Amino acid sequence: MAVASQFSTADAWRPAPEHNLVGNHPAIVKLRALIQRVAATDTTVLITGESGSGKEIVAREIHALSPRAMRNFVPVNCAAIPNELMESEMFGHQRGAFTGAALPRHGLFSLADRGTIFLDEISEMPLQLQAKLLRVLEDGFVRAVGSDRAVRVDARVIAATNSDLMSAVKKGKFREDLFYRLQVVPVVVPPLRERRSDIPLLVDFFLERNRERLGGSWSFTREAMVQMWSYDWPGNVRELENMVERLVILSDEPVIDVALLPENITSGRCSLAEKHMEAEIGESGVDLNALVRELEGRMINEALKMAGGNKQAAARLLGLKRTTFSAKLRRCGVIASANEGDKA
Ligand SMILES: Nc1ncnc2c1ncn2[C@@H]1O[C@H](COP(=O)(O)OP(=O)(O)OP(=O)(O)O)[C@@H](O)[C@H]1O
Ligand SMILES: [Mg+2]
Incomplete structure (x- = not known):
């Protein structure tokens, strides 16, 4: 047998x-x-x-x-x-x-x-x-x-x-x-860093899974989400999944703030733009200036969306000073629903 x-x-x-x-x-x-x-x-x-x-x-x-x-x-x-x-x-x-x-x-x-x-x-x-x-x-x-x-x-x-x-x-x-x-x-x-726009979705998915398992309800502050978006996640989705589970267990509050995030995440530098450089030079060449403008506009829009309109947070996502970010914003003519709480 x-x-x-x-x-x-x-x-x-x-x-x-x-x-x-x-x-x-x-x-x-x-x-x-x-x-x-x-x-x-x-x-x-x-x-x-x-x-x-x-x-x-x-x-x-x-x-x-x-x-x-x-x-x-x-x-x-x-x-x-x-x-x-x-x-x-x-x-x-x-x-x-x-x-x-x-x-x-x-x-x-x-x-x-x-x-x-x-x-x-x-x-x-x-x-x-x-x-x-x-x-x-x-x-x-x-x-x-x-x-x-x-x-x-x-x-x-x-x-x-x-x-x-x-x-x-x-x-x-x-x-x-x-x-x-x-x-x-x-x-x-x-890798997860090449599909950052899925991070909020995955976080929600893992939060929901923990809610079913542990019977609580949690969410992340926008600032915490911004930090998670900026981080490179060398351990990919598994690292994100484990971190969400750890934070849910460690947090006394239902809203998880940036202060609870591990240091390696909050000190991670954003490299959004370079990760999005997928352009290729075709047989007829490429208009580099137009391409850079387009990429800049796209990144600025994406960062603003991700930061819920907060220019300071969006600037940080792109590794820019707030003033440089604002100048680019004006030049690109990006219409953003910037909130008023983003002075500084
Ligand atoms: N797109 C996804 N949606 C939901 N959960 C995911 C997703 N990708 C990965 N996970 C979860 O992340 C964890 C790691 O995924 P998985 O084991 O498939 O990775 P792997 O590439 O096989 O890793 P390893 O190379 O370490 O074996 C698992 O718990 C899995 O359920
Ligand atoms: Mg595996």
Whole structure:
């Protein structure tokens, strides 16, 4: 009789946690459309993105929207399984296949049959196993350790990494053929600092989740929100989620003010403009002055909106002195609903 794997299978039986991809930044709207498109297929997907950016949530969405949704989603953290056990974890083993293999065991691939296997931190997979994975991807058969019989398994493979797999390929640490086989459809999850306009939405989402869990009601002051907008979030959405939870627990008041924010957030410098420089020079060149004016206008508008019309806060968001900001505001002719509490 087969027994369950000791490592990652628990997650497969659990109902999927909240897998709503929150956000309406254009990059997320595009990502959602891509998710929908690949969900309908059985194609192998490679998800890349910084730590905490939402790779697993994307993988779960692909599964949940796919015809495989009623079957298992099996997450496998390749970095958490000892190398010598990984093959048996993935493909199973026969009784007596190695010392300690007293019972036969199904592998995670079998558990994901007609469902999805999520190979997280794929860059950590040992080279020898990469060769075996490639074979499975190619012919759809898995062979348990110690068995000479290959069994057909229909598992959809989604892999993820936060490291640069191509450079691992160049260093000989990752097989080039597997890299191309995995990234039939590459899915890139952008870091949070490249979609700052989603921060208020995500904060509300996490506040709501805490409200449901803890039974209180919280909000952030506008100033606190401005600081959170300016911060670069190296730990991405996970860092934001954890911070919201921490503040909710630590705050005596329902309204969380800037004073409660951790120092690394309040001392973070804003680099909004540089993060929005995505312009490319086309074949016919580019009107740099017009482009800079347009970018300036857009940033000023966005900062004012974010700061609720407070010019001082908006200026801080853009790393400008209040006087410089006002001069730019006049020049750009931005019509802002600046409030009166922004003298200084
Ligand atoms: N767009 C989003 N909407 C709601 N929650 C999100 C979003 N993105 C990420 N999260 C939440 O942030 C946390 C981190 O997300 P996830 O585990 O998917 O990131 P990851 O890229 O897999 O991170 P790591 O590289 O560290 O494994 C999770 O709790 C997830 O629910
Ligand atoms: Mg992850």
